[in-house]
Structure formats: C-alpha cells, structure tokens
Amino acid sequence: MIEVDNIHKSFGNAHILKGISTTFNKGQTNLIIGQSGSGKTVFLKCLLGLHEPEQGTISYDGKAYGKLTGDERRNLRQEMGMVFQGSALFDSMTVEGNVRFPLEMFTKQSKSEMQDRVDFVLKRVNLVDAHHKFPSEISGGMQKRVAIARAIVMNPKYLFCDEPNSGLDPKTAIVIDNLIQEITEEYDITTIINTHDMNSVMEIGKKIIFLKDGLKAWEGTNKDIFKTENEAVTNFVYSSDLFKKVRQMYLEERN
C-alpha cells in the first residue's frame, strides 16, 4: 500500500503538484488520469522516488520515504518495478539479457537459478520464443511484455506503469491491460498506472485518480466514473462522442 499525504512539488516558479493526498491499495490496479500538463508524470516520478516533494509524505507500507536512509531507499527501489512509456529496454541486450539484468545487478543467484527465473517470467508474459532477440527485432506489444517481465522479475511490491498502452493497437492494448491486472492480483502488488487510455480506465480502473492543474480533482472506481457529475472528469473522460453514448446507454440501463 502506498499512502500519499499532501505532497507539493515545484520546478522553479512552476508549482506542479499542489497538495495531493490519496491511498493506493495493494492487489489492485490504481490509475492516474488527467490531461497533459496536469502533473501525472511528476506525480508518478515522486512515487518512484525520482523527484523529492518539497512538502508532504509518501509512505510505502508504512515507511515514509523522506525518513529513509540512502541504503534503505536503494533497497526500496529494488522492491519497485517500472514499465516505461517507450518500454526503455536496453538496446544492447537481448530480451533475455534485459529481463536477467536486475537479477545480475542485485541478487547472488547462480546462473541456472537466474535462467529459471527469466524463463518463468517470460512464460508468464506469454513470450516463449523471443529469448535471444534484440528489442529492435520485436514488435511494440512484445517490447511492452518484455518491459513487464523485467519489472516483475524481482518480485516487486510496487509496480508503476507510465502509459503502458501508448503506441499499441487496441487489441494488443487490451492484452497488456489484462496482463498487468492479472499479475497485480496474482502477486498482490500495488500497481499504479499513468494513462490516457479510456479503455484501460473502463476495464481495469479499480481505483482512479483524476488530476487537474496539480490537484486531485476526483477519485473513484471505473463504476463510479459512469455516474459522476464532476464536470472536469466528464469533460475529460467523455470527450469523444462514442464514450458519451456509452455513458448515456449505461445511465439509461441503470434507470
């Protein structure tokens, strides 16, 4: 579980996060949504410990990040997995090398133990015949799966995903969404996803935080988002005619 209490973050004169408080529960997919420039990426980087807030606290299962020593922070980092928007796979390594990398860096496992673990996670993300391919030789969807495999290979407690569906076709996007949700539930991970994808919001948004101008403007579930009267949320989520009609149908059905 990650608890965020009144965090503020500025860059120069730009006050990006203006006091966000929320809780991300484990075993469920928590989504952060909002327009470009609303502070989503800065918020995610604060959660990852890449930016330190000027005010407020972020606690990981009760441990406040600001009070941790350098070593404790490094240990905490090893409990985090991250799936980047562009996958961020290491070009010079094969798929297998990318997934094995955290194990080589942070564990004392033997080669065969590492190989077993790599084979297991690659199989878990449904990639069985790409071990020796380089990132440039596989599709965007496969790259995302490798990124997920690399993120979960160390059995993280916390999984962060920045726009995991960007650049993917709708069918592959759903596969990636479902995979993240399955892994989250299976391993009881606290998963936080930064997304613009409304399909993800509807499908896997067990908890959704809507950010606007650096503030939390709304929070709820994917069920609540149909019912909300919050104008900022409805303007953002139902900006397309298709989603407006879907919402209309949902509300009519409910009544």
Place this chain on the structure above:
Amino acid sequence: MNYVASIGSYAIMIKEVFKKPTKWRIMRSLILKEIDELIFGSLGILIFISFFIGGVVAIQTALNITSELIPKNLVGFATRQSIILEFAPTFCSIIMAGKVGSYITSSIGTMRVTEQIDALEVMGVNALNYLVFPKIVALLMYPFIIAVSMFVGILGGWMAATFGGHSTSADFAEGLTLDFMPFHVTYAFIKTLVFAFVLATIPSFHGFYMKGGALDVGKASTTSFVWTSIVIVILNGILTQLLLG
C-alpha cells in the same frame, strides 16, 4: 553563468561516477566491451591517418629545405619531433574527440531520450558509474594506440622520405636518433592520459545531461566534440608549459 554551472555539474558527475560501484562481475564485461569499442575500434582510423600525416610531414619538411647548410637528417628529426610531441598525443586526441567522443555522447544521449537511463535509476543502479566508469577505465589503454600512432607516423615519414626520393634511409635514421630526449615520450604519454580522461568524461557529460529528442542527440554530439577539442587544446598548452617550459 551557464559555463560555471556546467563546470559545477561536471565536477558533481565525476564524483558520482566513483560512488556506489557496480558489481565487479558486470563491470568487468562492460570494461572489456568498451575497450573493444573505444580502443580497438579506433585503431584502424588512427593507423591510416598517422601513416599519411607522418608521410606528409616528411615531404613538407624536405621540400622546405632549400639551403645546402641545413643537414639532410632534419627530415627524420622534424618528423620524429612533430609526431611524438604533437601529432600523436594532441591531434589524434582531437580526431578521437570526433570519433569516440561523438559515439559516447550519442549512445548515452540516446539512452537518455529512450528512458533507458531512467530505467537504470529506478532500479537503483548508479547510472553514472554503470555508463561512464567503464569508459574511463577502457581509455586508460589510450596510450597504447597513441604509441602505435607514433610508430606508424614515423614509419610513414620514413617511407615517404626514402621512396619519394627526399632523403636517404641513413639520413632519416640519423635524424630520428639526433638529440633524442626520452622525456619527450614521457611528456607525450602524460598528455595522452590526461586527454583520455577528457575524452571519456566530457562526451559522457553531454550525453548524460542532454534534454530533448533525437535531433538534440545530434546537437549534443556536436557540442561535445567542440568542448572536448577546446579542453584538449587548452590542457595541451598548460601541460606543455608545465612539463617542458
């Protein structure tokens, strides 16, 4: 003011490079990979350039000896001094700033643009140690290719002078040994080691802290070449005054 800030950031970067080292098992393979890329990968171009520059220095010197009073062994002497004192350590380093420097900046810069450096940092890896330290260690072998460059440059000079009919082999050899000061070779290798550090760190700095996209990687590579060259030229002046002045 920007320059002062950049020098400060560079100093902080150097400090970070030596903190929290990567596991030796991984570091060893990174160093070997960098030696292959940066040292052996540059050997061919430096041999090619050194051979012809050595030849041209010999021909130019011979063509400019118009007085009968000037001894014929000057061709060998001038070739040796030019190659050992300046061409091999300094001008080869400027060539390397273009070849190796732009490679370092663009490879690290591309990692920055594609979030690979962020991925390292999120995992808790000291990205500066992981990326820059192997390059510094690999370039400790830089004097090796400069020694090869010295040898090939003088060889090129000898071939151009003798086969071009500008000097006899005996005159050239006499010039090579004339007033030879072993400290000049030491001076050249001291410079080379200092330039090796510059070649590893300034391009890394420009790659690591770059911002933007693919176009900016190209700009960072150009800026890195310019600054690496400027620093090499300034340090060349300072070291020459300190060691030979």
